[in-house]
Every structure is written in C-alpha cells, then in structure tokens.
Amino acid sequence: xxxxxxxxxxxxxxxxxxxxxxxxxxxxxxxxxxxxxxxxxxxxxxxxxxxxxxxxxxxxxxxxxxxxxxxxxxxxxxxxxxxxxxxxxxxxxxxxxxxxxxxxxxxxxxxxxxxxxxxxxxxxxxxxxxxxxxxxxxxxxxxxxxxxxxxxxxxxxxxxxxxxxxxxxxxxxxxxxxxxxxxxxxxxxxxxxxxxxxxxxxxxxxxxxxxxxxxxxxxxxxxxxxxxxxxxxxxxxxxxxxxxxxxxxxxxxxxxxxxxxxxxxxxxxxxxxxxxxxxxxxxxxxxxxxxxxxxxxxxxxxxxxxxxxxxxxxxxxxxxxxxxxxxxxxxxxxxxxxxxxxxxxxxxxxxxxxxxxxxxxxxxxxxxxxxxxxxxxxxxxxxxxxxxxxxxxxxxxxxxxxxxxxxxxxxxxxxxxxxxxxxxxxxxxxxxxxxxxxxxxxxxxxxxxxxxxxxxxxxxxxxxxxxxxxxxxxxxxxxxxxxxxxxxxxxxxxxxxxxxxxxxxxxxxxxxxxxxxxxxxxxxxxxxxxxxxxxxxxxxxxxxxxxxxxxxxxxxxxxxxxxxxxxxxxxxxxxxxxxxxxxxxxxxxxxxxxxxxxxxxxxxxxxxxxxxxxxxxxxxxxxxxxxxxxxxxxxxxxxxxxxxxxxxxxxxxxxxxxxxxxxxxxxxxxxxxxxxxxxxxxxxxxxxxxxxxxxxxxxxxxxxxxxxxxxxxxxxxxxxxxxxxxxxxxxxxxxxxxxxxxxxxxxxxxxxxxxxxxxxxxxxxxxxxxxxxxxxxxxxxxxxxxxxxxxxxxxxxxxxxxxxxxxxxxxxxxxxxxxxxxxxxxxxxxxxxxxxxxxxxxxxxxxxxxxxxxxxxxxxxxxxxxxxxxxxxxxxxxxxxxxxxxxxxxxx
DNA sequence: CAATTCACG
DNA sequence: ACGTACGTGAATTGA
Numbered sequence: 001x002x003x004x005x006x007x008x009x010x011x012x013x014x015x016x017x018x019x020x021x022x023x024x025x026x027x028x029x030x031x032x033x034x035x036x037x038x039x040x041x042x043x044x045x046x047x048x049x050x051x052x053x054x055x056x057x058x059x060x061x062x063x064x065x066x067x068x069x070x071x072x073x074x075x076x077x078x079x080x081x082x083x084x085x086x087x088x089x090x091x092x093x094x095x096x097x098x099x100x101x102x103x104x105x106x107x108x109x110x111x112x113x114x115x116x117x118x119x120x121x122x123x124x125x126x127x128x129x130x131x132x133x134x135x136x137x138x139x140x141x142x143x144x145x146x147x148x149x150x151x152x153x154x155x156x157x158x159x160x161x162x163x164x165x166x167x168x169x170x171x172x173x174x175x176x177x178x179x180x181x182x183x184x185x186x187x188x189x190x191x192x193x194x195x196x197x198x199x200x201x202x203x204x205x206x207x208x209x210x211x212x213x214x215x216x217x218x219x220x221x222x223x224x225x226x227x228x229x230x231x232x233x234x235x236x237x238x239x240x241x242x243x244x245x246x247x248x249x250x251x252x253x254x255x256x257x258x259x260x261x262x263x264x265x266x267x268x269x270x271x272x273x274x275x276x277x278x279x280x281x282x283x284x285x286x287x288x289x290x291x292x293x294x295x296x297x298x299x300x301x302x303x304x305x306x307x308x309x310x311x312x313x314x315x316x317x318x319x320x321x322x323x324x325x326x327x328x329x330x331x332x333x334x335x336x337x338x339x340x341x342x343x344x345x346x347x348x349x350x351x352x353x354x355x356x357x358x359x360x361x362x363x364x365x366x367x368x369x370x371x372x373x374x375x376x377x378x379x380x381x382x383x384x385x386x387x388x389x390x391x392x393x394x395x396x397x398x399x400x401x402x403x404x405x406x407x408x409x410x411x412x413x414x415x416x417x418x419x420x421x422x423x424x425x426x427x428x429x430x431x432x433x434x435x436x437x438x439x440x441x442x443x444x445x446x447x448x449x450x451x452x453x454x455x456x457x458x459x460x461x462x463x464x465x466x467x468x469x470x471x472x473x474x475x476x477x478x479x480x481x482x483x484x485x486x487x488x489x490x491x492x493x494x495x496x497x498x499x500x501x502x503x504x505x506x507x508x509x510x511x512x513x514x515x516x517x518x519x520x521x522x523x524x525x526x527x528x529x530x531x532x533x534x535x536x537x538x539x540x541x542x543x544x545x546x547x548x549x550x551x552x553x554x555x556x557x558x559x560x561x562x563x564x565x566x567x568x569x570x571x572x573x574x575x576x577x578x579x580x581x582x583x584x585x586x587x588x589x590x591x592x593x594x595x596x597x598x599x600x601x602x603x604x605x606x607x608x609x610x611x612x613x614x615x616x617x618x619x620x621x622x623x624x625x626x627x628x629x630x631x632x633x634x635x636x637x638x639x640x641x642x643x644x645x646x647x648x649x650x651x652x653x654x655x656x657x658x659x660x661x662x663x664x665x666x667x668x669x670x671x672x673x674x675x676x677x678x679x680x681x682x683x684x685x686x687x688x689x690x691x692x693x694x695x696x697x698x699x700x701x702x703x704x705x706x707x708x709x710x711x712x713x714x715x716x717x718x719x720x721x722x723x724x725x726x727x728x729x730x731x732x733x734x735x736x737x738x739x740x741x742x743x744x745x746x747x748x749x750x751x752x753x754x755x756x757x758x759x760x761x762x763x764x765x766x767x768x769x770x771x772x773x774x775x776x777x778x779x780x781x782x783x784x785x786x787x788x789x790x791x792x793x794x795x796x797x798x799x800x801x802x803x804x805x806x807x808x809x810x811x812x813x814x815x816x817x818x819x820x821x822x823x824x825x826x827x828x829x830x831x832x833x834x835x836x837x838x839x840x841x842x843x844x845x846x847x848x849x850x851x852x853x854x855x856x857x858x859x860x861x862x863x864x865x866x867x868x869x870x871x872x873x874x875x876x877x878x879x880x881x882x883x884x885x886x887x888x889x890x891x892x
Numbered sequence: 893c894a895a896t897t898c899a900c901g
Numbered sequence: 902a903c904g905t906a907c908g909t910g911a912a913t914t915g916a
Contacts, residue, residue: 198902546914547896566896568915573897598898601912629908631901638910641900649899674901674907727906736906797903809907813901817908845901845908 004120004257005050006113008131009057009101013037013090015132015153017083018793021418022777024480025275025434030082034090035276040130040153041097042279045259048128053259055094056112057087059103080777089274096270100257107248110136114244117144119254130156135179135242137164140172150795169205180210180239189238192231199224210239264288275434303356304464306456310369319351319358320376326353328407331471332386333426335463336395337445337453340636342505342619344395347453348460350467357464361456365401374401383407385474387426387466390498390624397506404499410473412494415625417480419787424625430469433476438469489783489818494624497821500828500840501622501632508617509639509841509851510659511607519651520604523596530593537586544593547572558584595648603643603652610637617659622843629810630785630817632843640844642888656888658851666838666857666884667891668864669847672697673816673878674729680874681782681811684761691876698722704758705751724755728762729812731805766808773807781814782872783822819878820846823871830867836860849888857884 016036023032044050094101102112113129117139120127124143129136132149140146140161147156161172170178181200183191191200207213214236217229228235268289271280280286307315323330331352336344348361364370376382377396382405386392389406396403411424414432421428427438444462446452453459481490535541538557542549551570554560560583564571574591581587610618620639622632634640642656643649658665675697679687690700702713702721713721720741727737738748756763770792773779778788787810792803820843827840827848838856842849848868852860861882868880885891 568895602899606911627908631908633909635910641910643899730907733905735904801905805906813907
C-alpha cells in the first residue's frame with residue numbers, strides 16, 4: 001500500500017521559524033527554521049512511514065493569481081533575511097534526506113500539492129498533506145487528509161472531510177466559499193468587509209456557496225445586506241483567489257517522489273555541517289559519515305597537564321607563559337560546588353590554551369609554590385575569560401584567593417544574547433554553539449544525595465574540558481555580541497558591573513541579631529493569640545497555614561461564598577479574603593495571621609539564618625543572568641523584598657545597620673523612573689512636559705484623563721490614575737485594570753481610551769513597539785539589551801497577548817534597569833576616584849543603599865542623587881530622592 | 893516537586 | 902470569543 005506525504009515547504013518553514021527560538025551554527029548561519037522543519041519531517045517519516053514524499057516550494061515572484069489582482073499577498077511582511085537564508089540550506093538538507101522537492105515558476109506550493117492530491121484521488125492513494133495553511137482544507141477527500149500545524153509546529157491537527165464537517169459544518173470544497181466571504185488578511189484576500197468566520201459560516205450553512213449567498217441577498221437584513229451587495233465582486237474574486245489550481249503542468253511524475261529512506265552517512269554529514277548534534281544522537285548517526293569521530297577526536301586531542309605539587313613547578317611556568325602568550329585566546333574554569341557562592345567549595349582551576357589544558361586543584365593553588373599563579377589571578381591587567389566569573393570571584397575570594405580582571409564571562413554573554421534562556425550551563429552553551437559537548441555535571445558528580453566528587457583523573461579531565469569550552473565559546477559569543485551591536489552593553493556595563501556586584505556582596509550589610517530577635521518575640525506572642533482566636537472562632541483546631549484546610553473551614557464549615565478556584569481547590573489568597581472580610585469576623589484575623597507568619601518565617605527566621613556568626617553580616621548574591629528584562633535578582637537571602645509597605649513589616653528594616661560605629665545608612669531611589677523612561681522613548685509631549693516641570697505624575701494624569709484642574713482631583717481619581725499609569729507600564733489590558741481597581745471591564749476600557757486620547761504619543765509607542773516586535777522578532781532597550789518574543793506571532797490568543805504586553809513592558813523596565821546599572825558603575829568609579837570611604841551595599845531595582853561615615857554624609861547626600869540622575873541623558877530629567885538614618889528604616 | 897501564597901520594585 | 906496585568910525569591914503544604 002502506497003502512502004504519500006506532501007509538504008507545503010514555505011508554510012512549514014515559516015511556522016518553524018517563528019516557533020523556534022533563534023539558533024545559529026558556529027558560522028553564524030541561522031538554523032532554527034531548518035531545525036524545526038527537520039524535527040517535524042523526522043516525526044512524519046517515523047510515524048507515517050510514507051512510500052512517497054514531496055516538499056513543494058513557492059517559486060519566483062509572479063504567481064498566476066496576480067493576473068487580475070495585483071494586491072494578492074500584498075501587505076504581507078517581507079520575509080526576514082534570517083529566514084530567507086535558510087531556504088537554500090533546507091533544500092540541501094532535503095537532498096541529503098533523498099526527498100524530492102518541486103517548485104515551478106509562476107505557481108505556489110499549494111497548486112503543486114493540489115495537483116498531486118488530484119492524482120492521489122485518481123489513483124486512490126492514501127495521502128497526507130502537511131501545511132500551516134487552512135486554505136488547504138479544500139483538498140481533503142476520502143484519500144487525502146490535511147494536517148495543519150498547531151502551537152508552532154510541535155503538534156498537528158489532522159482533518160478528514162468528516163473532521164472538517166464536525167468543526168465547520170462544511171464540505172471541503174466549501175472552504176473556498178468561506179474564504180470568499182471572510183477573506184484572509186494574511187494573503188490580502190479582501191472577502192466582504194465586516195464578515196468574519198462566524199457570519200460567513202452562518203451564511204454558508206444556509207445557502208451553501210458564495211454564488212447562492214449573492215443570489216439570495218434579499219433574505220439578509222439591514223447593514224449586512226448592504227455590505228454583501230456592494231462587495232459582490234470582491235467575494236467572487238476572493239473565492240477565485242482562494243481556489244487552489246489543480247492542473248499544474250508538472251515536469252515530473254509520481255515515480256519521482258518515491259522515498260526510499262536516507263543514507264545515514266550522507267545525512268550525518270549534513271547534520272554535522274548544521275551542528276544538529278541532538279539529531280545526530282537521536283538517529284544514532286554519530287559513527288556515520290566522512291567527519292565521524294571528529295568530535296570525539298577533538299575531545300581526545302586536548303592535553304591535560306595537572307599541576308598539584310611543587311614538583312610541577314616547570315609545568316606551572318609553562319602554563320603561565322602560555323597564558324601570557326595566548327592573550328585573549330584562552331579559557332579559564334573554576335569549579336565551585338554549591339549554589340551559594342559565599343559558601344561554595346572550590347575544587348580547582350583549569351586554564352585552556354591551544355590544545356592544552358592545565359589543571360590546578362585548589363589545595364595546590366593555595367600552596368606557596370603557586371604564588372606566581374595567584375598573583376597572575378589577582379592582576380587586574382591580565383584579562384580573563386571564564387564561566388560565571390561573578391561566582392568565581394566570590395568563591396575564590398572566600399577561599400583566600402584573589403581573582404581580578406574578569407574580561408569575558410561566557411555565561412553573562414550568553415544571557416545577553418538571549419535573556420530568556422533559563423539553561424545557562426556550560427553544557428547547554430556548548431550545545432547551542434555546536435561545540436563538542438561538555439559532560440553534564442550531573443553525570444560527573446551525580447545529584448542530590450548521590451553527589452560525590454569523582455576520582456581525580458575524571459575530575460581533572462572534566463575541568464580541563466570545561467576550560468577548553470570556555471575558550472571556544474569566548475570567540476563565538478564575542479562575535480555574536482559584536483554582530484548585534486551589544487559590545488558597549490557587555491564590555492562597558494554588564495561585565496564591569498559583575499565585578500562591582502561581587503564587591504558589594506563580599507562587603508555585606510550588617511544586621512543586628514538582637515533587633516530581629518526582639519521583633520521575633522513580639523511577633524511570636526501576637527501569632528499565638530491570633531492562632532487561638534482563629535481556632536476559637538472556627539470552633540476547631542486546624543492548620544491555618546494550609547490553604548486546603550483553611551478552604552474547608554471557610555467554605556464548607558462556615559459556608560462563606562466561594563470567590564475563586566485554583567487548580568487544586570478553593571482559592572484563599574488575600575484578594576479573596578478581602579472580599580470575604582464583611583461576612584465573618586474570622587477573616588480579618590486570618591489576613592492578620594498571614595501577615596505575621598510571613599514576617600516571622602521569611603524575615604525573622606529567614607534572615608537570622610543568613611547572618612554570619614563571625615561578622616554579623618548578611619551577604620546576598622545578586623544574580624545577573626536571571627531576569628528577562630535585564631534587572632538583577634537577589635538570593636540567599638533576597639534583600640530586594642524586605643517589607644516596607646506595611647508598618648508592621650517595615651520594622652524589619654531597623655535591623656539593617658551600618659557596619660562601622662557612627663556611620664549612617666543612606667538610601668537613594670529614582671522617582672518614577674519607568675514613567676520617565678516611557679516619556680522619553682514614546683516622545684509623548686504631554687508626558688514629557690509633566691516631567692520637565694516635575695509634576696506629581698499621578699495627579700497630572702488624573703487632571704488630563706478626567707479633564708479637571710489640580711484642586712478638583714480627589715484621592716479616588718488619583719488612585720485610578722495611578723493604576724492606569726501602572727497598567728500602561730505593564731502593557732495595559734482593560735481586564736487587568738478592572739481587576740486592580742475593582743471596576744467593570746467597560747469602565748476600565750473607558751479609562752484606557754481616555755488616557756490614550758490625551759497621551760497619544762504613548763498610544764503610538766504601544767502600537768509601534770508591537771509591530772516592531774512582530775517584524776524583528778525582538779525588542780530592545782535604550783542600551784541595546786534585547787529580548788526575543790517568538791510568541792508574538794502565535795495563533796494562540798493568550799500566548800500572543802502575553803508577548804504583546806511583554807513587548808510594551810520590556811523596553812521600559814529594561815531601560816530602567818540599564819540606567820540604574822549605569823549609575824552603579826559611575827558610582828563605583830566616583831567613590832574610587834575621590835577616595836571616599838562610603839560603600840555601596842544594596843540595589844533594589846530603583847534604589848541604591850550605602851553606608852556612609854559621618855564626615856561624608858553631606859557630600860554623599862548630593863553626590864549619589866546627582867550621579868543617579870546623570871547616569872543617562874534622556875529627553876526628560878531623571879530624578880533621585882535621598883534619605884539617611886542610623887538604620888535602613890530611618891533612611892526614609 | 894508542584895502548587896499556593898506573599899514580600900518587593 | 903478568547904482570559905491577563907510586568908519582573909523576581911522564599912516559605913509552606915501535601916501529593
């Protein structure tokens with residue numbers, strides 16, 4: 001039994017391109033569409049076991065449909081070069097598969113496939129058509145099934161005539177009538193304006209075809225009748241445009257598309273060229289082809305020199321001179337075990353130069369004979385390439401070894417190249433750049449309870465391979481940064497910042513244990529009485545901290561109205577409890593209990609655990625490669641979410657004190673930095689004006705949106721305006737705003753419309769940035785930080801909407817992150833240049849915290865805000881407010 | 893180990 | 902019609 005598969009090459013390549021994250025081989029060639037296409041092809045071959053396979057491509061520019069309608073497919077975005085360059089590659093790969101491909105000048109892939117399905121029907125051959133284009137449904141028959149891609153290309157939905165009937169209530173050929181009525185924006189087929197899928201289906205269910213609809217306009221009503229009658233010709237033409245031509249004069253016959261399987265050696269070589277390592281493994285092709293064994297050979301070729309005692313002095317000298325000569329062409333790797341760099345255990349260091357890697361175990365590195373290596377490591381003027389240099393600097397520092405001169409961190413660079421990548425391990429980076437794979441740490445060390453440092457030989461080889469990978473990645477990634485115009489961002493901002501962060505973290509902030517304990521015991525007694533009161537009111541004892549048990553008490557025992565459900569049961573979050581508060585006196589108590597227990601467990605107990613016995617300090621760890629927008633995040637503990645909004649929690653800040661007697665805590669925060677950034681990048685005159693005059697932005701927004709004077713703005717109006725401003729920054733939706741303000745969606749939509757009426761430049765920015773994201777596939781900040789948004793083209797409404805809001809928000813939040821990072825670099829320079837004793841300790845997104853000796857207080861009160869405000873020149877002024885006190889609480 | 897909740901900007 | 906606000910980290914419960 002024969003089985004044919006006919007693939008719409010252009011359509012699938014397009015889908016693959018937008019569904020896959022960006023991907024390039026080491027030569028810089030984009031390969032994501034080819035990769036997506038290939039994985040789909042492999043699955044089809046495996047699952048369908050076809051005897052014949054054909055991939056059809058559109059050919060040339062002039063398609064016969066243009067005759068008579070020149071606008072056809074006009075208005076469609078130009079194919080991005082990153083995709084066009086992949087078509088020849090795809091065609092070569094198909095050759096390697098031994099799969100035939102047709103294209104014929106003047107015809108589209110649809111028509112070629114249409115012609116072959118006609119032949120399939122004539123010969124009664126089971127056929128699967130694979131495409132992303134619903135138009136093709138018109139080809140379905142007893143023999144022909146249409147597979148439409150969904151969710152990118154990972155899934156397909158198969159349509160037999162019965163399935164089409166079930167979904168649309170139409171015969172396959174009526175799909176043409178459907179398009180004739182509703183049109184198709186992506187092909188610029190007009191259809192009848194105002195007729196969408198719903199209406200078109202209704203008409204077809206009643207009349208059957210475009211012609212019959214047009215013949216029966218009398219039975220339509222009002223506006224619709226008018227529209228259909230004025231656009232009769234459009235409908236006829238649209239139907240014609242949507243009709244697939246099934247009589248293409250093919251030069252080849254059915255025998256030409258026979259598929260006899262691929263030759264492993266040929267395919268292996270093709271995959272290797274594209275650096276599709278995962279596919280080579282999946283098909284078990286690693287032993288095949290001309291280049292086989294190259295990867296293994298590469299790994300074997302690396303010479304490993306271990307330097308572990310003063311007997312190895314000569315090797316050490318060789319290592320140092322090799323590093324000296326290599327200049328930038330080297331890789332360093334320091335293995336530090338443990339997530340928290342302040343407590344990580346350093347196993348050793350490896351340095352790769354050329355085909356040799358030198359490994360120095362930590363014990364050796366700490367011995368007298370390694371002094372020269374240690375001074376090299378501590379020499380700021382010896383540039384170093386590494387992996388996670390920020391962590392290395394800290395981990396080595398705590399082990400008594402100074403590390404300076406971080407020049408290129410391959411992890412940090414990889415983050416900038418794709419800040420949404422959550423797998424920034426060396427192993428993953430090697431895969432991404434098509435390098436010989438570094439073994440997974442899990443495979444070398446085991447995981448969880450099974451963690452074990454392996455025998456030295458294995459361990460040293462592992463470190464050596466990693467250092468070698470760093471060397472290679474440095475070259476590849478620096479080229480990519482250059483290509484994307486991100487050199488300044490990397491070399492002048494992020495890489496220097498990583499060093500500054502390490503300094504702040506090493507310095508730490510002093511936290512008074514006694515103060516936390518005092519607050520803790522106060523909380524404890526409040527908690528005890530809250531618990532017993534809650535249990536008394538419930539009439540039983542239960543775990544208030546268990547949402548499940550709490551839900552049962554509130555909604556089953558006490559019979560309160562259910563507001564919201566979660567996946568697993570009743571929702572009991574604060575928003576729900578606020579609404580329930582009037583029903584039962586137990587509810588406010590539960591809210592209070594929640595507040596107290598959060599403070600106790602996360603902030604009192606949590607922070608106490610993090611205070612270092614010896615110094616009384618807390619050392620957080622800022623992560624520079626996590627947040628997709630370019631912000632920092634803070635861990636072990638998180639010092640970016642210390643309570644401030646409620647007075648009860650704010651007390652925690654009293655425990656954060658200067659580490660020297662008589663010093664002060666000084667905190668400076670940007671005023672409305674995100675809205676100022678928005679004013680700048682949108683260029684909205686009104687918004688700019690507001691900041692140029694340093695007005696209260698929420699009051700000003702209320703005045704403009706409600707059309708009143710300053711003294712007419714009441715608290716409620718200001719609150720609404722503030723929520724709208726937040727919404728604008730987040731990528732507004734009427735639903736989100738309605739939730740926030742507890743108003744109807746309609747009212748929220750009205751607010752938003754009024755806002756955009758007034759701030760028209762903001763509206764234009766929002767529209768433009770989404771279009772730009774669709775066109776480029778990414779958005780950027782002022783400093784060229786980039787975030788890819790592949791889902792902006794998703795057909796799934798939720799995914800797409802999320803991407804659109806992200807497109808609006810990321811340039812704003814990201815530019816604000818750029819600015820404070822710049823300010824940190826400037827501030828660090830300034831403190832150094834002026835020889836000041838003051839120290840920068842913390843960053844909280846729009847705030848910098850310092851400890852300052854009394855004699856520098858007056859200077860710092862001026863200096864910090866002026867450096868922050870001057871970090872970047874915008875079309876509106878930047879402003880920072882400053883406060884100080886004997887602890888962080890008082891610095892308000 | 894996922895889900896829920898809540899602290900911050 | 903579709904169902905949401907953007908970005909994080911930590912503690913707790915309960916399968």
